[in-house]
Amino acid sequence: MKKYTELKDIKDLSQIVEEAIALKQAPFEFKHLGKNKTLVMLFFNASLRTRLSTEKAAKNLGLEVQILNVNDSWKLEFDDGTVMNADTSEHVKEAAQVISQYADVIAVRAFPSLVDKEKDAQEIVLNSFIKYASVPIVNMESATAHPLQALADVITLEELKTKKKPKVVISWAPHPKALPQAVANSFIEVMQMANVDFTITHPQGYELSDAIVKDTPVIYDQEKALKEADFVYVKNWSSYTDYGKVLSQDASWMMTQEKLGNAKFMHCLPVRRNVVVEDAVLVSENSIVIHQANNRTYAAQVVLKNILENIE
Amino acid sequence: MKKYTELKDIKDLSQIVEEAIALKQAPFEFKHLGKNKTLVMLFFNASLRTRLSTEKAAKNLGLEVQILNVNDSWKLEFDDGTVMNADTSEHVKEAAQVISQYADVIAVRAFPSLVDKEKDAQEIVLNSFIKYASVPIVNMESATAHPLQALADVITLEELKTKKKPKVVISWAPHPKALPQAVANSFIEVMQMANVDFTITHPQGYELSDAIVKDTPVIYDQEKALKEADFVYVKNWSSYTDYGKVLSQDASWMMTQEKLGNAKFMHCLPVRRNVVVEDAVLVSENSIVIHQANNRTYAAQVVLKNILENIE
Amino acid sequence: MKKYTELKDIKDLSQIVEEAIALKQAPFEFKHLGKNKTLVMLFFNASLRTRLSTEKAAKNLGLEVQILNVNDSWKLEFDDGTVMNADTSEHVKEAAQVISQYADVIAVRAFPSLVDKEKDAQEIVLNSFIKYASVPIVNMESATAHPLQALADVITLEELKTKKKPKVVISWAPHPKALPQAVANSFIEVMQMANVDFTITHPQGYELSDAIVKDTPVIYDQEKALKEADFVYVKNWSSYTDYGKVLSQDASWMMTQEKLGNAKFMHCLPVRRNVVVEDAVLVSENSIVIHQANNRTYAAQVVLKNILENIE
Numbered sequence: 001m002k003k004y005t006e007l008k009d010i011k012d013l014s015q016i017v018e019e020a021i022a023l024k025q026a027p028f029e030f031k032h033l034g035k036n037k038t039l040v041m042l043f044f045n046a047s048l049r050t051r052l053s054t055e056k057a058a059k060n061l062g063l064e065v066q067i068l069n070v071n072d073s074w075k076l077e078f079d080d081g082t083v084m085n086a087d088t089s090e091h092v093k094e095a096a097q098v099i100s101q102y103a104d105v106i107a108v109r110a111f112p113s114l115v116d117k118e119k120d121a122q123e124i125v126l127n128s129f130i131k132y133a134s135v136p137i138v139n140m141e142s143a144t145a146h147p148l149q150a151l152a153d154v155i156t157l158e159e160l161k162t163k164k165k166p167k168v169v170i171s172w173a174p175h176p177k178a179l180p181q182a183v184a185n186s187f188i189e190v191m192q193m194a195n196v197d198f199t200i201t202h203p204q205g206y207e208l209s210d211a212i213v214k215d216t217p218v219i220y221d222q223e224k225a226l227k228e229a230d231f232v233y234v235k236n237w238s239s240y241t242d243y244g245k246v247l248s249q250d251a252s253w254m255m256t257q258e259k260l261g262n263a264k265f266m267h268c269l270p271v272r273r274n275v276v277v278e279d280a281v282l283v284s285e286n287s288i289v290i291h292q293a294n295n296r297t298y299a300a301q302v303v304l305k306n307i308l309e310n311i312e
Numbered sequence: 313m314k315k316y317t318e319l320k321d322i323k324d325l326s327q328i329v330e331e332a333i334a335l336k337q338a339p340f341e342f343k344h345l346g347k348n349k350t351l352v353m354l355f356f357n358a359s360l361r362t363r364l365s366t367e368k369a370a371k372n373l374g375l376e377v378q379i380l381n382v383n384d385s386w387k388l389e390f391d392d393g394t395v396m397n398a399d400t401s402e403h404v405k406e407a408a409q410v411i412s413q414y415a416d417v418i419a420v421r422a423f424p425s426l427v428d429k430e431k432d433a434q435e436i437v438l439n440s441f442i443k444y445a446s447v448p449i450v451n452m453e454s455a456t457a458h459p460l461q462a463l464a465d466v467i468t469l470e471e472l473k474t475k476k477k478p479k480v481v482i483s484w485a486p487h488p489k490a491l492p493q494a495v496a497n498s499f500i501e502v503m504q505m506a507n508v509d510f511t512i513t514h515p516q517g518y519e520l521s522d523a524i525v526k527d528t529p530v531i532y533d534q535e536k537a538l539k540e541a542d543f544v545y546v547k548n549w550s551s552y553t554d555y556g557k558v559l560s561q562d563a564s565w566m567m568t569q570e571k572l573g574n575a576k577f578m579h580c581l582p583v584r585r586n587v588v589v590e591d592a593v594l595v596s597e598n599s600i601v602i603h604q605a606n607n608r609t610y611a612a613q614v615v616l617k618n619i620l621e622n623i624e
Numbered sequence: 625m626k627k628y629t630e631l632k633d634i635k636d637l638s639q640i641v642e643e644a645i646a647l648k649q650a651p652f653e654f655k656h657l658g659k660n661k662t663l664v665m666l667f668f669n670a671s672l673r674t675r676l677s678t679e680k681a682a683k684n685l686g687l688e689v690q691i692l693n694v695n696d697s698w699k700l701e702f703d704d705g706t707v708m709n710a711d712t713s714e715h716v717k718e719a720a721q722v723i724s725q726y727a728d729v730i731a732v733r734a735f736p737s738l739v740d741k742e743k744d745a746q747e748i749v750l751n752s753f754i755k756y757a758s759v760p761i762v763n764m765e766s767a768t769a770h771p772l773q774a775l776a777d778v779i780t781l782e783e784l785k786t787k788k789k790p791k792v793v794i795s796w797a798p799h800p801k802a803l804p805q806a807v808a809n810s811f812i813e814v815m816q817m818a819n820v821d822f823t824i825t826h827p828q829g830y831e832l833s834d835a836i837v838k839d840t841p842v843i844y845d846q847e848k849a850l851k852e853a854d855f856v857y858v859k860n861w862s863s864y865t866d867y868g869k870v871l872s873q874d875a876s877w878m879m880t881q882e883k884l885g886n887a888k889f890m891h892c893l894p895v896r897r898n899v900v901v902e903d904a905v906l907v908s909e910n911s912i913v914i915h916q917a918n919n920r921t922y923a924a925q926v927v928l929k930n931i932l933e934n935i936e
Contacts, residue, residue: 339660340660358696360697360698360723361722363692364664364692364727365726367690368690368726372660488709488710561709581718581722582714582718582719583715583718585701585715586705586706586707587707587708591705594717594718605721605725609725
């Protein structure tokens with residue numbers, strides 16, 4: 001693996017999932033791989049799970065980890081040809097080249113503006129690092145994608161499925177704040193790569209990009225969509241068509257135990273209780289969100305392992 | 313030791329003090345104990361000594377350390393059954409369970425509000441982590457207690473005492489800001505466990521909780537209380553009865569060389585010079601505050617060592 | 625080396641440059657030196673390169689690294705005899721002594737006020753740590769000096785020079801913000817120690833301290849100064865005489881490819897593109913700024929190595 005910035009960087013999904021599950025059994029087996037190598041983690045946005053799980057994954061592989069909250073230092077410039085006489089102190093062209101000399105791998109987290117749809121789609125921060133850095137880049141959630149989360153999700157499905165081709169549904173949920181489409185996008189993409197019967201359900205106006213959804217069935221009737229589901233991934237996103245807007249906080253879309261039935265409940269966390277999902281679901285045996293969060297470590301570790309093996 | 317959130321978690325004080333003093337002589341002897349294990353340190357409040365000494369203690373034991381300033385990520389919810397549609401993004405129930413999967417031990421620092429006495433007494437942050445985490449918890453100063461500081465204090469006393477049962481006094485000092493009672497509470501508790509002649513002195517209105525003070529003598533006359541003291545622990549706290557209020561900044565309660573006489577001067581630091589204690593004391597041979605701060609490392613290390621030995 | 629707070633701490637410049645270049649070839653050869661030792665890095669100001677390169681250098685030597693953004697904890701007091709009843713919570717006298725017990729080496733970054741010239745000249749933060757700490761101090765850029773940068777600069781010159789005694793020019797550049805004189809000061813000092821033909825050029829009003837400049841020629845005519853230069857170090861600084869003022873943003877002082885000719889372009893970074901230097905220079909083969917930034921690691925590493933060898 002030369003980088004992991006999008007799901008397309010995975011050549012063989014089932015093989016990498018199997019490898020991740022093996023790593024979970026023996027997390028320190030490849031500790032020699034990271035010896036005298038450094039992962040620099042750059043955060044343009046806040047993080048809890050991604051920060052802790054990726055750092056842990058790296059250390060499991062023997063990597064040194066250096067963490068920088070970019071906004072603690074100064075604002076980077078991303079545009080070409082700018083006369084930098086305003087609030088940006090350093091161009092990403094220099095920053096990426098410089099950090100590449102201190103790092104063997106660079107991981108980047110940079111959320112969308114949710115204001116400028118075209119600009120967000122260009123993934124300027126992530127793509128600038130891909131372009132100007134001379135070391136492999138890992139996406140720790142970008143404007144439009146969260147491929148480490150999606151990998152953890154599919155590992156979880158593989159571990160917990162009880163039939164060969166389970167029915168998986170992603171169901172939109174209400175949320176008071178405008179959230180990115182990144183998690184939903186990547187989950188949809190990874191489900192299209194996996195051996196599952198997959199459905200999307202959300203209220204009208206919450207259609208995601210056609211380039212993501214492709215021919216996955218979209219059903220506006222949540223009850224109908226959830227029928228006989230084995231796994232239900234619940235997630236809010238703000239409108240993609242009326243970009244970044246919160247069009248609805250319709251509480252009837254909140255996930256409940258009744259709606260869920262015997263299906264397993266998935267969510268990337270953090271989750272707002274009794275807004276996105278009722279308490280009863282989270283305390284029930286059907287909730288696998290903690291299991292899912294644990295797999296963030298092994299998703300990151302299998303990615304870093306494959307990148308390190310490609311460096312050597 | 314299954315956790316270290318309160319002094320009661322110590323079964324045999326003199327044995328643990330002895331063990332800490334031994335660790336100070338050979339700090340790297342147990343470096344194998346932490347191998348492939350991780351301490352996650354969560355800060356809800358600022359820290360200098362606790363942060364550096366606990367991190368050092370962990371690394372002395374071979375632990376990996378991951379540090380998270382929780383407020384850099386997002387606000388946690390602690391109440392049960394809340395409809396989380398306001399400013400909290402994640403419930404501690406999820407956060408604690410998730411972090412438990414990345415950590416072998418979790419250390420937490422969370423100060424009191426000093427506004428709501430009942431709520432502070434409930435130790436909601438610390439107790440939530442105790443309740444929902446699946447790994448041992450270490451208290452790096454909570455709303456009402458600072459047991460790592462108290463352990464460092466008693467180690468210091470053991471090292472520097474020149475008689476079998478020294479006289480120890482804790483003496484309130486003025487301070488411009490409202491400070492927690494945590495350090496005083498834990499020092500009083502640990503003195504009640506130790507073989508010392510112990511007295512509390514403070515102005516009227518600064519009475520601490522009866523549940524803490526118990527039958528320890530409280531003398532309002534500072535001069536009288538300090539007579540023939542071997543060790544004087546100086547510390548400000550805000551009023552407990554008129555909760556969180558600064559009732560007095562009476563400079564006559566500041567510790568001076570004259571008042572101190574030949575007694576050793578103790579303080580947990582940070583200390584405001586010429587408000588809590590005059591400069592002359594801190595530069596004198598009677599000040600043992602730097603020695604005391606050094607013992608923070610070995611207090612943390614003996615606690616982590618006992619916890620790690622219990623995990624294995 | 626007992627400390628590295630100023631260039632004078634280097635006894636033999638060419639020998640240390642040679643040693644740094646050797647370390648670059650075998651960065652992990654001295655990993656035993658830092659075993660069971662800790663570098664505490666204290667930041668009073670933001671950092672990207674210094675933070676990452678110094679941390680990496682330390683880890684290359686096997687040191688544990690603990691990083692503290694001092695402003696995340698509380699404000700330190702630096703004056704003598706203060707009644708600390710205002711916004712400072714801890715005196716540097718205590719802080720430096722305490723941290724010395726957790727650290728084997730302390731590195732400090734503390735910028736000038738650019739308001740009070742005399743106070744900045746006193747280097748109160750750095751000198752307080754030198755005075756009160758009991759372990760070696762490394763300057764990660766202080767009010768008036770940046771000796772780690774200067775060492776990286778001279779390593780770069782040594783590696784890339786094509787004649788025995790190259791012509792080196794430091795050329796002032798415009799900048800919208802008031803910047804310290806530290807980088808210019810230390811570069812001038814190190815050039816005076818090196819075997820180079822050295823010239824300073826800047827607009828009138830931007831004269832640096834006589835104690836720094838000494839008998840180095842200062843030419844106000846940039847074109848004339850740059851003639852036949854082999855290396856041009858471009859750097860803004862605010863006025864030293866009219867202290868901390870931005871007297872000119874004269875764009876004609878910006879470095880261009882035309883002005884530069886065949887000379888190598890140096891800058892400490894971060895650099896504001898098309899203000900300090902035009903884009904064309906940075907993408908040209910004559911720019912050695914990325915190479916220079918890489919040498920920050922080996923400058924820090926050779927310093928830490930010499931300090932560690934002196935401790936043992």
